[in-house]
Amino acid sequence: MTQTNAPKMAAKDVHVFYGDNHAVKGISLELRRNEVMALIGPSGCGKSTFLRCLNRMNDTVASCRVEGNITLDNEDIYAPKIDVVQLRARVGMVFQKPNPFPKSIYDNVAYGPRIHGLATSRTDLDEIVATALEKAGLWNEVKDRLESPGTALSGGQQQRLCIARAIAVNPEVILMDEPCSALDPIATAKVEALIDELKEGYAIAIVTHSMQQAARVSQKTAFFHMGDLVELGDTTQIFTAPKKERTRDYITGRFG
Amino acid sequence: MTNSAIFFVLVLLALVAFATARQRSLRVVDGDTAKLHSLPRHYGYFAATCVLVPGLLVLALWLMFGKSIIEGLVVNGLPDAIQAEYADRITLLLNRIRLVVENASTQETNVDILAAAERFHSLYLKGLWAAFSLSASFGLVGLYTAINRTKADFRARNVFERVLNALLILSSVIAIATTLGIVGSLLFESLRFFAEVPLGDFLFGLKWSPQTALRADQVGASGSFGAVPLFAGTFMISLLAMLVAGPIGLMSAIYLTQYASTRMRRIAKPALEILAGVPTVVYGFFAALTIAPLFRDTGEFLGLDIASESALAAGFVMGIMIIPFVSSLSDDAITAVPRSLRDGSLALGATPSETITKVLVPAALPGIVGAFLLAISRAVGETMIVVMAAGMQPNLTANPFEAVTTVTVQIVALLTGDQEFDSAKTLSAFALGLVLFVITMGLNIFALRIVRKYREAYD
Numbered sequence: 001m002t003q004t005n006a007p008k009m010a011a012k013d014v015h016v017f018y019g020d021n022h023a024v025k026g027i028s029l030e031l032r033r034n035e036v037m038a039l040i041g042p043s044g045c046g047k048s049t050f051l052r053c054l055n056r057m058n059d060t061v062a063s064c065r066v067e068g069n070i071t072l073d074n075e076d077i078y079a080p081k082i083d084v085v086q087l088r089a090r091v092g093m094v095f096q097k098p099n100p101f102p103k104s105i106y107d108n109v110a111y112g113p114r115i116h117g118l119a120t121s122r123t124d125l126d127e128i129v130a131t132a133l134e135k136a137g138l139w140n141e142v143k144d145r146l147e148s149p150g151t152a153l154s155g156g157q158q159q160r161l162c163i164a165r166a167i168a169v170n171p172e173v174i175l176m177d178e179p180c181s182a183l184d185p186i187a188t189a190k191v192e193a194l195i196d197e198l199k200e201g202y203a204i205a206i207v208t209h210s211m212q213q214a215a216r217v218s219q220k221t222a223f224f225h226m227g228d229l230v231e232l233g234d235t236t237q238i239f240t241a242p243k244k245e246r247t248r249d250y251i252t253g254r255f256g
Numbered sequence: 257m258t259n260s261a262i263f264f265v266l267v268l269l270a271l272v273a274f275a276t277a278r279q280r281s282l283r284v285v286d287g288d289t290a291k292l293h294s295l296p297r298h299y300g301y302f303a304a305t306c307v308l309v310p311g312l313l314v315l316a317l318w319l320m321f322g323k324s325i326i327e328g329l330v331v332n333g334l335p336d337a338i339q340a341e342y343a344d345r346i347t348l349l350l351n352r353i354r355l356v357v358e359n360a361s362t363q364e365t366n367v368d369i370l371a372a373a374e375r376f377h378s379l380y381l382k383g384l385w386a387a388f389s390l391s392a393s394f395g396l397v398g399l400y401t402a403i404n405r406t407k408a409d410f411r412a413r414n415v416f417e418r419v420l421n422a423l424l425i426l427s428s429v430i431a432i433a434t435t436l437g438i439v440g441s442l443l444f445e446s447l448r449f450f451a452e453v454p455l456g457d458f459l460f461g462l463k464w465s466p467q468t469a470l471r472a473d474q475v476g477a478s479g480s481f482g483a484v485p486l487f488a489g490t491f492m493i494s495l496l497a498m499l500v501a502g503p504i505g506l507m508s509a510i511y512l513t514q515y516a517s518t519r520m521r522r523i524a525k526p527a528l529e530i531l532a533g534v535p536t537v538v539y540g541f542f543a544a545l546t547i548a549p550l551f552r553d554t555g556e557f558l559g560l561d562i563a564s565e566s567a568l569a570a571g572f573v574m575g576i577m578i579i580p581f582v583s584s585l586s587d588d589a590i591t592a593v594p595r596s597l598r599d600g601s602l603a604l605g606a607t608p609s610e611t612i613t614k615v616l617v618p619a620a621l622p623g624i625v626g627a628f629l630l631a632i633s634r635a636v637g638e639t640m641i642v643v644m645a646a647g648m649q650p651n652l653t654a655n656p657f658e659a660v661t662t663v664t665v666q667i668v669a670l671l672t673g674d675q676e677f678d679s680a681k682t683l684s685a686f687a688l689g690l691v692l693f694v695i696t697m698g699l700n701i702f703a704l705r706i707v708r709k710y711r712e713a714y715d
Contacts, residue, residue, distance in 0.1 A: 055603060057599065057602065060598075060599070060602060062518065085605050085606070085607050086605065087605075088602065088603055088604065088605040089604070089605030090605075092603065092604070093603035095596055095599065095600060095603075097596055099594070099596035099597055099599070099600040100600075101597060101600065101601070101615050101619070102597075102618065102619050103618070111601070111604060111606075111614070112604040112605065112606075115604065115605065115606050115610055115614075116605060162600070165600075165604065166603075166604065169604060169605060
């Protein structure tokens with residue numbers, strides 16, 4: 001194994017319980033740099049729950065219990081010495097519905113860098129904001145109105161703003177929870193193109209209901225069903241020659 | 257036969273109408289309710305309405321005008337001599353007559369008055385019977401019409417809907433009319449006050465001492481009506497109350513929405529709201545008997561001169577009282593901020609407290625401001641605590657350790673006991689009430705507008 005494709009994050013035998021409900025049953029998979037992994041499967045199969053374990057967002061749900069082992073650069077992220085705040089700065093997240101803060105575009109992007117003290121001066125911060133917006137492909141559309149509210153943008157622009165907000169803190173991993181499900185096809189195409197560009201430099205995991213989207217943006221695909229990881233493999237293989245019957249049934253639209 | 261008997265007869269008649277119309281509606285279709293346009297009970301409701309509305313209308317007219325018409329007739333029937341004697345004191349004359357009618361006066365010897373009382377009594381009885389027979393016959397006519405109209409294709413349900421509609425309109429008209437009436441009386445009496453005391457003296461005068469001379473030769477009681485000390489007292493006590501309630505209420509709201517476990521929240525939230533259920537008079541003696549002495553003794557210990565009736569004690573206890581207003585409205589405002597914003601901030605590596613101060617509170621700010629404003633207007637209108645704990649002296653001072661008084665307390669002081677209702681002293685209460693009303697109404701409108709604007713942003 002070479003240095004570049006050593007796993008960035010690795011999950012081993014991860015179980016998640018909501019009270020008595022066993023939502024995720026023994027998932028093991030690895031996220032690598034420069035690679036997009038798509039998590040597909042019918043609603044309620046545990047893929048979003050699993051994704052939220054990777055940056056410990058499930059900590060905010062009181063009844064939720066996580067078992068198993070998840071590592072970031074070989075460090076257990078559930079170990080007591082791990083600072084959740086630091087972890088979430090390294091593992092960013094983009095949500096299903098665009099959720100810009102009711103602040104200006106500039107302040108939305110500058111929010112993370114300000115919290116983490118990434119900029120020492122205003123020019124530094126300007127630089128970080130501009131770079132993040134450029135990476136998110138939003139710079140040209142908003143550069144003349146950085147002070148207008150983030151909530152005034154269109155849905156697709158809001159989602160790209162949220163992506164810019166996430167990458168402004170320089171994460172190593174980006175988790176996306178159905179980032180296009182609230183967007184129209186044109187905005188979706190833009191976000192997909194963006195994901196494809198972003199994979200240079202980041203490890204990305206994306207939960208999606210659209211199989212076309214999984215096929216378009218990902219290199220690896222994991223198929224979840226009823227809390228199990230049914231099949232994991234190269235995207236082309238999963239979509240052209242699935243090994244398991246359940247995967248084939250799902251991909252051909254027989255259920256889900 | 258009394259007025260309430262008429263009412264009961266009408267109700268009885270309405271019940272009969274309900275039962276009859278319902279039965280009849282079933283009979284016209286031989287029990288097959290599917291052929292009826294409306295349900296049988298709708299025909300019943302319709303019939304009951306037909307009886308009650310005209311009958312009650314007659315009763316209401318009798319109650320409103322009956323007595324004064326009879327009184328007019330009786331007075332006109334009296335000899336001219338007596339009428340002339342009481343020319344501008346008709347009420348006194350009527351009282352004399354009434355006393356005889358009610359057998360309260362056995363000393364009445366004037367033959368004319370006795371005759372008038374006799375006449376009054378017989379006229380009243382006649383009027384009562386007339387009212388009874390009129391409303392009963394109106395009711396019967398209504399009953400007859402309703403029964404006649406009970407056919408399979410009569411839209412009783414729709415007609416009854418209109419009746420309900422009218423009832424709802426009537427209720428809201430009553431509520432609005434009462435408010436207008438209160439405002440009108442405040443305004444009217446205040447105008448009488450301002451005819452005696454110039455508006456400028458009232459609004460900008462620095463001395464409040466409402467004792468006026470009763471006789472021309474009395475000294476030292478000219479009365480001065482400068483309301484500034486009262487409004488300053490109100491302002492200071494409200495400010496002290498908000499200094500207590502603002503931070504405590506807001507922080508407990510933050511704790512309850514963000515940090516408390518579900519179980520803790522289930523216990524703590526109702527417990528906090530119990531504070532709102534404590535009668536203000538209880539807060540009052542808590543302030544006067546517990547807090548004020550405590551402050552005074554602490555002040556002595558620290559070498560401060562705190563009066564045993566101080567603005568501080570009243571403001572502090574009032575602050576405790578309005579904590580639930582601040583906390584529960586702020587709680588609602590913070591809860592209404594979408595969870596996705598909170599998650600978004602946490603996912604960027606913000607700590608819970610950073611999320612609260614940088615995202616949740618700014619997003620909920622309009623709601624929180626609204627909560628504060630409503631709490632202030634509650635504090636401004638509060639009386640009982642101040643009466644008991646802050647004293648009655650209209651001091652113009654910025655020192656919270658001294659006794660002060662507020663607008664509401666002075667209104668109470670002005671209007672308790674026997675008062676003549678045309679002196680400037682009494683009328684000044686209405687002027688104070690009017691200004692207070694304008695202030696709290698302004699605050700409420702402002703607060704509600706802010707709250708509404710904020711609701712629109714997230715719904």
